[in-house]
Amino acid sequence: MLYDMDIQALNSATRFMNSSGNLSGKSAGDSNFSEFLSDAYDLAKSTDLQDKSSALSLLTGSEDDIASAMVDSEKAELALSLTIEIRNKVMDAYKEILNMQV
Numbered sequence: 001m002l003y004d005m006d007i008q009a010l011n012s013a014t015r016f017m018n019s020s021g022n023l024s025g026k027s028a029g030d031s032n033f034s035e036f037l038s039d040a041y042d043l044a045k046s047t048d049l050q051d052k053s054s055a056l057s058l059l060t061g062s063e064d065d066i067a068s069a070m071v072d073s074e075k076a077e078l079a080l081s082l083t084i085e086i087r088n089k090v091m092d093a094y095k096e097i098l099n100m101q102v
Helices: 002-020 026-060 066-098
Strands: none
Touching: 026 066
């Protein structure tokens, strides 16, 4: 499960990078970018759930490995930071487009 999230993030980033070089139309670009954003959100959500699950199992005593709980916590924090930064960049681009003179 730990490696599945890393592979999902790598696959979504690779798919976005590969598709951005050969975009043929507006709708293709929109769907690829929306898939990328959706994948980033799903990654943040799944890492958060994994973090909560490992913290709960550590607190209930069903698991003794504090290192894996800390790793899950850091992954969740990094995924959330990535999602926030993507949102900030999208909002900055949107504001820049709104300020363009036609």
